[in-house]
């Protein structure tokens with residue numbers, strides 16, 4: 577069977593290909609000379625399956641510089657390596673509503689307002705590998721992390737680095753400003769060199785989709801299975817990306833597309849759908865906010881067609897309680913699906929509203945697909961209360977979803993026979 581997703585992605589590319597609005601970034605000579613035509617899209621699922629399309633020239637295999645899409649990942653590395661407290665004392669997390677390279681710091685603290693604008697990204701780069709690190713060692717740590725996130729060895733485009741460094745007056749001005757307030761310790765030249773090298777790492781849309789999926793999945797790289805980042809780090813990065821990832825277009829993006837995302841001036845765009853997917857596009861012509869025109873259109877369509885808007889989550893259909901059946905001397909409560917807050921609440925409310933007529937009550941977990949800490953605690957608490965009401969309780973849980981089944985009072989639930 578052929579998976580229809582691939583032809584869907586091909587069709588989207590064909591639809592947006594005629595759009596030629598916008599222009600390639602021209603403030604970095606090497607990018608100004610870039611071919612504006614490439615067009616590619618990729619998706620990576622939680623199971624690590626990657627779907628991509630790149631038209632007749634296989635643009636999904638084509639490398640481009642990551643540019644600002646490196647910002648959320650470098651932020652993640654800093655959070656992972658030096659901890660939230662240190663990172664937050666260096667850079668804030670409020671949207672700036674300004675252009676990416678605005679010469680701005682928070683009026684009171686003199687910290688950059690967030691890590692997605694250049695001032696913040698230069699400061700974050702400085703946090704990597706300690707204050708005394710050389711530029712080369714700092715970049716090495718980043719390159720190593722980015723490679724583990726992508727699941728292949730990435731490299732730096734030296735020509736783009738050189739070209740950007742030769743015209744880096746604005747970023748140098750930012751670095752001087754940061755240094756004058758003691759936010760960074762390196763010379764402005766070194767700080768900008770580290771940051772520009774980070775921006776010159778080469779990736780494909782497939783790499784970005786996989787890295788995005790890793791963030792979306794709490795730091796576990798879905799292809800290699802490696803736990804690269806902590807879940808809390810990923811949560812923080814995506815939250816900041818959602819409010820500040822798309823520069824001064826962030827509000828409109830969140831309302832229209834609803835996927836936390838980050839764009840780069842080379843034409844890349846990467847989005848994360850928490851718990852589900854990483855998505856990436858590549859098309860170099862940019863709009864006035866610096867976001868890829870065709871990339872934005874692809875995201876908009878996929879969000880609409882595939883129901884990916886974060887805020888349009890529909891209520892989970894069906895109940896967590898599949899059935900409550902009395903069998904001889906016992907009652908079996910069959911649970912199903914995922915047990916998070918909603919499922920656990922459904923279980924508790926349904927059982928509370930049901931008169932249990934037998935002495936023996938068993939919860940059958942065999943159709944439960946997954947359970948989080950809250951769901952587990954609530955199922956066990958529900959069982960404890962059923963016991964308190966005078967019943968003998970048991971569970972059928974061959975996959976061990978309820979862990980060691982210890983309840984709040986320190987006792988645990990025994991395994992029941994499959995048939996009561």
Ligand code: GLU
Nearest residue numbers: 643644676694775840841
């Ligand atoms: N290296 C670029 C700069 O700092 C990245 C900007 C971007 O991608 O938005 O100017």
